[in-house]
Amino acid sequence: MEPVLKSPIPAGTLTAIERSKQLAAWTAVDQHIKPEHRVIGIGSGSTVPYVVERIVLQGYEANKDRVFIPTGFQSKELIISSGLGLGDVDQYPTIDVTIDGADEVDLELNCIKGGGACHLREKVLAEAALTFILVADYRKNVDYLCTNFKPGVPIEVVPFAYAKVLRNLHESLRSPNATLRMAVAKAGPVVTDNGNFVIDAPFSREDMTDPYAIMARIKMLTGVVEVGLFCHMAKAAYFGNQDGSVTAKWVGGKVEQIPACQ
Numbered sequence: 001m002e003p004v005l006k007s008p009i010p011a012g013t014l015t016a017i018e019r020s021k022q023l024a025a026w027t028a029v030d031q032h033i034k035p036e037h038r039v040i041g042i043g044s045g046s047t048v049p050y051v052v053e054r055i056v057l058q059g060y061e062a063n064k065d066r067v068f069i070p071t072g073f074q075s076k077e078l079i080i081s082s083g084l085g086l087g088d089v090d091q092y093p094t095i096d097v098t099i100d101g102a103d104e105v106d107l108e109l110n111c112i113k114g115g116g117a118c119h120l121r122e123k124v125l126a127e128a129a130l131t132f133i134l135v136a137d138y139r140k141n142v143d144y145l146c147t148n149f150k151p152g153v154p155i156e157v158v159p160f161a162y163a164k165v166l167r168n169l170h171e172s173l174r175s176p177n178a179t180l181r182m183a184v185a186k187a188g189p190v191v192t193d194n195g196n197f198v199i200d201a202p203f204s205r206e207d208m209t210d211p212y213a214i215m216a217r218i219k220m221l222t223g224v225v226e227v228g229l230f231c232h233m234a235k236a237a238y239f240g241n242q243d244g245s246v247t248a249k250w251v252g253g254k255v256e257q258i259p260a261c262q
């Protein structure tokens, strides 16, 4: 039987923010996950379940020969519970399309990622992808990074180096408020899927005019595993808006307003 293209979530039960995440995710899937795509990267966060929701709605025939690569524990569980085929990036180092969320996206499609502490695997899957697409709600659509997302740039570090990297950030990299991310329902720091810690480092507007430069400097600090600044990687970013439309920003500067899909 052909799938019915509608959300399994009853209409009207989503908040405005959740609806905007869903709109972005659905539009990105409709535009970028095509029948010929066999290996698909699935990002992390609260927007990505809507990506998987729309992929599932493409139906059994479309999905039966596909492999889905997760960026962490959450997306692995999502892939399995949705009945999709699971693979890993060491088996599939070339991915057709990766779709992922973002904490903030600037005019040039540079973005902050790692709000969910998954940015190491997320960056590997973004780099492995022939096409990397971002999906987010309207709050993430900014001109400069660190505008609305106040925690700053997530930096994954090996545990024994965290104090040294914090000192480097405070003293040499102009991020005096960089802090170790603490867990909420556990005493002590957040531990990533890779067994590492995360530092959140806010940067000034001046530094965020050239996020690649600051990313390169942070990456050079010994003990840093990965930086949650993804520069010059995304082909397009989709933002769900409060009025039901979707804004698509493309690499090169083109901006489109897309009516909501049904």
Ligand SMILES: O=C(CO)[C@H](O)[C@H](O)COP(=O)(O)O
Pocket (backbone or CB within 6 Å): 043, 044, 045, 046, 047, 048, 100, 101, 102, 103, 112, 113, 114, 115, 116, 117, 118, 119, 122
């Ligand atoms: O980078 C991420 C996880 O490491 C997420 O993609 C990012 O935090 C966005 O999440 P959400 O869709 O919940 O806003």
